[in-house]
Amino acid sequence: xxxxxxxxxxxxxxxxxxxxxxxxxxxxxxxxxxxxxxxxxxxxxxxxxxxxxxxxxxxxxxxxxxxxxxxxxxxxxxxxxxxxxxxxxxxxxxxxxxxxxxxxxxxxxxxxxxxxxxxxxxxxxxxxxxxxxxxxxxxxxxxxxxxxxxxxxxxxxxxxxxxxxxxxxxxxxxxxxxxxxxxxxxxxxxxxxxxxxxxxxxxxxxxxxxxxxxxxxxxxxxxxxxxxxxxxxxxxxxxxxxxxxxxxxxxxxxxxxxxxxxxxxxxxxxxxxxxxxxxxxxxxxxxxxxxxxxxxxxxxxxxxxxxxxxxxxxxxxxxxxxxxxxxxxxxxxx
Numbered sequence: 051x052x053x054x055x056x057x058x059x060x061x062x063x064x065x066x067x068x069x070x071x072x073x074x075x076x077x078x079x080x081x082x083x084x085x086x087x088x089x090x091x092x093x094x095x096x097x098x099x100x101x102x103x104x105x106x107x108x109x110x111x112x113x114x115x116x117x118x119x120x121x122x123x124x125x126x127x128x129x130x131x132x133x134x135x136x137x138x139x140x141x142x143x144x145x146x147x148x149x150x151x152x153x154x155x156x157x158x159x160x161x162x163x164x165x166x167x168x169x170x171x172x173x174x175x176x177x178x179x180x181x182x183x184x185x186x187x188x189x190x191x192x193x194x195x196x197x198x199x200x201x202x203x204x205x206x207x208x209x210x211x212x213x214x215x216x217x218x219x220x221x222x223x224x225x226x227x228x229x230x231x232x233x234x235x236x237x238x239x240x241x242x243x244x245x246x247x248x249x250x251x252x253x254x255x256x257x258x259x260x261x262x263x264x265x266x267x268x269x270x271x272x273x274x275x276x277x278x279x280x281x282x283x284x285x286x287x288x289x290x291x292x293x294x295x296x297x298x299x300x301x302x303x304x305x306x307x308x309x310x311x312x313x314x315x316x317x318x319x320x321x322x323x324x325x326x327x328x329x330x331x332x333x334x335x336x337x338x339x340x341x342x343x344x345x346x347x348x349x350x351x352x353x354x355x356x357x358x359x360x361x362x363x364x365x366x367x368x369x370x371x372x373x374x375x376x377x378x379x380x381x382x383x384x
Contacts, residue, residue, distance in 0.1 A: 059118060063171045064373040066162035068123060070178060071111045072370065073158075075125030076317060077104035077151070083308060086133040090141040092196070096188055100148055103181050110174055124370060130310040138254045138308050142198050143247075143300035149189035150247050154324045155182035202239045203291040205232060227338065230289050234341055237332035242282040243294040244328060248321050249275035250297035255314040257305050264311045267362060271318060274355060281344060312368040315359060322356045 059067070081101040088094045115122045139147070159179040166172040193199035230238070249272055256268035283293030309317075326349060333345040363369040 057168055059120070059171070060165075060167060061373070061375070062162070062165035063168060064120075066159075066166065066175060067111055067114065067171065068372055069158070070162070070175075071108065071115075071123050072125045072316070073155075073320065074104040074107045074111075075123075075127070076313060076320075077101070078108070079126050079128075079131040079309065079313060080147075080317075082128075083131050083133055083135070084139075084144045087137045088141055088144065092192055093141045093145055096148065096185075096192060097144065099188070100185060103185075107174075107178060107181075110177075114170065114174070126310075126313050126316070130313040132306070132308055135258075135306045135308040136304040137302055138258065138304055139250070139302070140300040142193075142196075143250060143297055145189050145193055145198070146247060146297065146300075147251070149186060149193070150244060152182045152185035152189065154320075155179075156186065157324070157327065200243075200294050203235055203286070205235065205291075227340070230285065230291075230338065230341070233335040234332075234338065235286070235289075235291065237328070237335060238282045238285050238341070239294060241325075241328055241332060242279055242286070244321075244325060245275045245278040245282070246294055246297050248325070249279065250300050251321070252318060253298065254301045255309070255318070257301070257303075258307050258309070259311055259314065260307060261311050263362060264315065267359060268314075268318070271355065274352065278348065281348075285341060285344075311366070312363075315363050315368055319356060319359050319363070322352060322359070326352055326356070 078101060081097055081104065085094070085097045085101060088097055112122055114120075156179060159175045159182060162175040163172060163179060166175055190199060252268050252271045252275060256265055256272060259265050259268065279296070286293045329345045329349050329352070333342055333349075336342045336345065360369065
């Protein structure tokens with residue numbers, strides 16, 4: 051029987067492994083710092099577990115890359131974090147951050163699983179997905195116990211099955227609007243929450259960078275995050291539904307450098323990519339026209355912000371190049 055592990059990696063498999071490797075090196079840096087600063091005795095084991103998981107993932111991928119003669123990405127190292135820096139974020143924020151990262155990991159590895167064909171690659175992404183689910187469960191349960199977890203809003207349970215009969219269901223600009231659906235609520239809440247977390251994170255980054263260009267970029271991101279928090283929470287408030295809380299108070303007043311500009315810029319770029327994906331999913335399940343148009347109008351704006359960040363990273367030599375298709379024209383010329 052053919053040994054399928056001898057089959058070359060596909061482009062999708064390279065993409066999934068390469069991206070996961072970079073992200074796990076970020077996770078090692080961030081969680082090493084969190085572990086150094088954590089005070090909450092209940093949060094410490096969870097941060098340790100997350101750090102160990104990222105290190106195990108890196109080891110597995112290094113072995114796989116070596117077997118394929120695939121150059122191991124550089125990613126991020128101990129040079130990109132200052133563990134002796136003062137405390138930048140609260141322990142409660144660290145838990146919320148981990149829960150948010152587990153959400154991103156589950157989404158990314160679900161997609162990678164769907165595109166994987168080699169058994170070893172499939173098994174790896176399945177492992178990462180399961181670890182993401184476990185982290186989601188661990189962080190949610192701990193925050194529920196500590197009373198810091200904010201649930202999505204409650205709505206009445208339907209008393210019967212019904213079908214849409216009028217085009218009014220799609221209306222949103224003129225006349226009376228229908229109330230928001232459960233799916234629309236879920237995505238409005240998620241996008242409010244993720245931007246509130248993003249705003250707190252980027253505020254901490256802006257406080258601690260010493261590079262003016264990077265600082266201005268982060269300040270712009272802070273303003274955009276607040277704009278999106280206001281936009282999505284206003285939809286909920288108008289429906290008499292609660293919106294997620296701000297995390298601004300979770301950021302300390304330290305200005306000491308914690309992470310390298312390279313790491314912070316990459317981290318923001320990764321969260322922007324996840325945010326664009328969230329906007330796209332929300333657009334797909336939001337038939338009310340005013341809500342759908344809002345998501346559609348924000349995607350080009352955040353994409354432009356991402357492009358400006360990429361230009362900063364390229365100019366400073368911070369952007370590691372992902373695997374690419376062969377340039378046939380260039381090969382012919384050579």
